[in-house]
Amino acid sequence: MPAADPRQHAYARFVVAHALITERIEAALAAADLPSLDWYDVLWVLESAPEGRLRMADIARRAVFSRSNVTRLADRLQKAGLVARADCPQDGRGTMCVITARGRALRARMWAVYRKQIDGLFGAHLSVREAEALSSSLQRMISSLRQDEKETA
Amino acid sequence: MPAADPRQHAYARFVVAHALITERIEAALAAADLPSLDWYDVLWVLESAPEGRLRMADIARRAVFSRSNVTRLADRLQKAGLVARADCPQDGRGTMCVITARGRALRARMWAVYRKQIDGLFGAHLSVREAEALSSSLQRMISSLRQDEKETA
DNA sequence: ATAATTTAGTTGCAATTGCAATCATGACGG
DNA sequence: CCGTCATGATTGCAATTGCAACTAAATTAT
Numbered sequence: 001m002p003a004a005d006p007r008q009h010a011y012a013r014f015v016v017a018h019a020l021i022t023e024r025i026e027a028a029l030a031a032a033d034l035p036s037l038d039w040y041d042v043l044w045v046l047e048s049a050p051e052g053r054l055r056m057a058d059i060a061r062r063a064v065f066s067r068s069n070v071t072r073l074a075d076r077l078q079k080a081g082l083v084a085r086a087d088c089p090q091d092g093r094g095t096m097c098v099i100t101a102r103g104r105a106l107r108a109r110m111w112a113v114y115r116k117q118i119d120g121l122f123g124a125h126l127s128v129r130e131a132e133a134l135s136s137s138l139q140r141m142i143s144s145l146r147q148d149e150k151e152t153a
Numbered sequence: 154m155p156a157a158d159p160r161q162h163a164y165a166r167f168v169v170a171h172a173l174i175t176e177r178i179e180a181a182l183a184a185a186d187l188p189s190l191d192w193y194d195v196l197w198v199l200e201s202a203p204e205g206r207l208r209m210a211d212i213a214r215r216a217v218f219s220r221s222n223v224t225r226l227a228d229r230l231q232k233a234g235l236v237a238r239a240d241c242p243q244d245g246r247g248t249m250c251v252i253t254a255r256g257r258a259l260r261a262r263m264w265a266v267y268r269k270q271i272d273g274l275f276g277a278h279l280s281v282r283e284a285e286a287l288s289s290s291l292q293r294m295i296s297s298l299r300q301d302e303k304e305t306a
Numbered sequence: 307a308t309a310a311t312t313t314a315g316t317t318g319c320a321a322t323t324g325c326a327a328t329c330a331t332g333a334c335g336g
Numbered sequence: 337c338c339g340t341c342a343t344g345a346t347t348g349c350a351a352t353t354g355c356a357a358c359t360a361a362a363t364t365a366t
Contacts (some may be wrong), residue, residue, distance in 0.1 A: 137283055
């Protein structure tokens with residue numbers, strides 16, 4: 001990244017920090033005999049949805065995964081008893097994915113480890129003020145990216 | 154991410170923004186018939202090293218890839234004529250990876266596309282002041298993470 | 307109603323990845 | 337000097353991914 005520009009410079013660090021932090025979190029989860037982050041993401045988007053259920057495509061959008069990836073992830077989570085599939089009442093093509101009690105329990109256990117890592121690796125280096133500023137910048141990016149998505153579709 | 158804490162909240166957005174931006178950049182590169190970001194990363198760390206050469210493990214550290222991943226990436230880059238391998242003079246076990254002229258040329262073409270995406274998706278939402286603040290926060294995280302690495306080793 | 311188009315989800319296949327060996331070389335202690 | 341241990345890079349194998357094809361159901365237009 002031939003970063004003359006301070007924004008490009010920030011981006012380069014953004015990418016590296018993300019990679020390093022993710023690597024560490026995965027290691028911490030593995031060390032605690034817990035599944036990886038993508039499982040967590042699916043469980044979390046489900047748990048935060050009303051009744052713990054979402055359609056496959058919604059999981060994909062919220063967790064930023066490809067559709068086919070969500071299908072496969074759901075297969076594995078289902079095999080592990082963490083989610084169940086159900087027909088979608090409004091749309092015969094759709095499939096709902098529902099988090100189970102075991103799924104909720106596992107997510108909570110993962111969060112204990114995950115949170116500790118976030119706090120130690122990321123949060124510890126930000127003041128509350130910085131965190132808020134960062135949040136709002138990131139929110140601008142995210143809204144803009146999601147907006148584009150809709151327009152393209 | 155049950156984000157009560159503003160830092161955890163920032164982290165959640167950090168991850169989502171990263172995923173969305175990366176997805177878009179990969180799409181832009183593919184649309185321009187260019188290779189993916191991991192090729193770029195290897196080419197860039199090489200190009201920014203003295204004489205365009207680094208040992209495999211150094212590539213791995215700087216680009217945040219696993220060792221075996223670098224081996225395979227180098228295989229593909231080599232097959233494409235973008236890098237060459239050479240023995241390491243100081244250490245008989247080591248392998249140097251050297252970027253070729255074609256490698257430099259390709260990286261430059263990729264950077265044209267990459268830069269445009271960074272500016273549009275990331276930079277456009279940050280003032281210079283914000284970018285600088287973000288850079289310094291991220292730098293703190295990165296230094297701390299890299300420091301830990303050394304201590305663990 | 308019916309044919310054509312779009313959308314949701316899944317699947318086949320090829321390519322990529324991660325982890326645990328493996329092989330070769332260097333470093334160290336006796 | 338020799339045996340043991342650590343390190344650099346690669347490779348085998350199983351698991352995961354991405355893309356394009358596919359099936360089924362809904363939407364639209366005729």
